[in-house]
Amino acid sequence: MISMQNQQLSLSTQLVVSDARDWMNTICGNHELIVPRQHKLNFQHQYVRLSTNHNALSLGYIEYGTDVGIVNAKTLRCYSLSLPLAGEQELQLTHSNNILSNSNTGLIINPQEELQLNIAGDCKKLHIAIPKEKLEQVLKGLIGQDLKQDIVFDPQMQMDTLQISQWWQQIRFFLDDINLSGAGHLHYFYQEMESLLIKKLLFIQPHNYSAQLKNNLGQNxxxxxxxxxxxxxxxxxxxxxxxxxxxxxxxxxxxxxxxxxxxxxxxxxxxxxxxxxxxxxxxxxxxxxxxxxxxxxxxxxxxxxxxxxxxxxxxxxxxxxxxxxxxxx
Known part of the structure; x- marks a missing residue:
């Protein structure tokens, strides 16, 4: 295992399945990582966490270097969003059709859903983990009341939708800026970055509170x-x-x-x-x-x-x- 921290994006490299799983458990919450026995893992995670707080957003690039499966048994503590830059992944939901994800379609994994995400060995993807607690806190502030049920997003993020495309481009802009200028300046405005990304996501990606949020916006x-x-x-x-x-x-x-x-x-x-x-x-x-x-x-x-x-x-x-x-x- 190699973990490096520098002034740009941090890098975590894992060659052992249990180490890669444990690493991502610290990012997203508990889940299982399935790797065929004859395959060699070469997990790479270039990332930045927007603060040292335990519920800070994490964003970066992920690749596994071989075909893998991610299994969530309703144990994640984050909403996991990803967009392949190369290769493909496929989301298998218990009560829905499979969803193919590539550079034209991003994915949102809702933490309260049972699922398996199959990732191709050549898949390199943008990834952002948003803690469930933080997302709920922002939505409560926007609608002005407590939430009666969990937030459930439509799992598909269509890149031919202008606002969705811009949102992912903003993620890449942040990462490029960190690689160029370093991460040292983040503590001056990380709260604004988090707020911007979460609020925009809540407005542009359909979920079970979308109608209420839209109504409240016009009234407020x-x-x-x-x-x-x-x-x-x-x-x-x-x-x-x-x-x-x-x-x-x-x-x-x-x-x-x-x-x-x-x-x-x-x-x-x-x-x-x-x-x-x-x-x-x-x-x-x-x-x-x-x-x-x-x-x-x-x-x-x-x-x-x-x-x-x-x-x-x-x-x-x-x-x-x-x-x-x-x-x-």
Whole structure:
């Protein structure tokens, strides 16, 4: 067994089945690891934990180096989310059809479900473990009441859904940033990172509280913020600015900035930019043969250099790479 801690991602390497199982037990909770006798394990886990707290999120890359099976008998303490970057995995649920997972479909393992996850030897995947207690705490805060039952997610995360794709791209961005800048700065904002990832997941991935969460969101947003969101959605193609948003929502710039940062962790202008970028992405998806510059100008981007930079920051690829990927598929 090798376990190394450095300023970038930590690395755990396990060659013995029991060691690999015990290691992942510390990350996700108790489960069984099945490896065919004649196969040699080469488990690699590059990871970071967002704090030293026992219920901190863990995110990183996992590969086993041979075909394995993971069995959960309702003993996990985390929601385990994974997205293969290479290879495949298959989820076997007791009362449902099997789910094939590859680079187009991520998976969520609900800790309260009996299941087996079969992972191919060539599968390398992004992985994030979210403690059940922490996820429940965030949801309780969002809906304003105690939970009457466990949170149960739809196990499939479809990457052709824009918000799902962005969520996983945000995970990769965090990991790339840690590899580039080190993990030492995490303690300054790890709580914000955890909150952003969990809240966004609860809003974009279907689960048994989704309808209640959506209803509560509309009821709980301040009236000025509701007006601002409506104005931005309806006028994002026009050359609007902060003052236009303030005038429509009958609010000051200071108050709107506070409201947007409280509810979305970004400013009104950043929110407007994200809406425009997402609309460009949707149009490229639907019409990849159209001219990129024309689409960008139509959606309010007058500086194509800035547009291309912002697009890559949000989607982790250039607009031309989006089109190339779509045409190849």
């Amino acid at each position: 947003l301040p009236r000025e913020l509701q007006f601002a969101l409506q104005f931005i959605q309806q006028n994002s193609k026009l050359p609007i600015g902060l003052q236009d948003i303030c005038d429509f929502s009958h609010s000051s710039a200071t108050k709107l900035n506070l409201l947007f940062n409280k509810h979305f962790q970004i400013s009104p202008i950043q929110y407007l930019k994200q809406i425009r970028l997402k609309n460009v992405f949707q149009e490229l998806t639907q019409n990849p043969q159209n001219n990129i510059a024309d689409i960008a100008l139509e959606h309010g981007f007058n500086h194509l250099g800035h547009f291309s930079r912002d697009y890559k920051l949000l989607f982790n690829e250039k607009p031309s790479q989006t089109i190339k990927r779509l045409l190849m598929n």
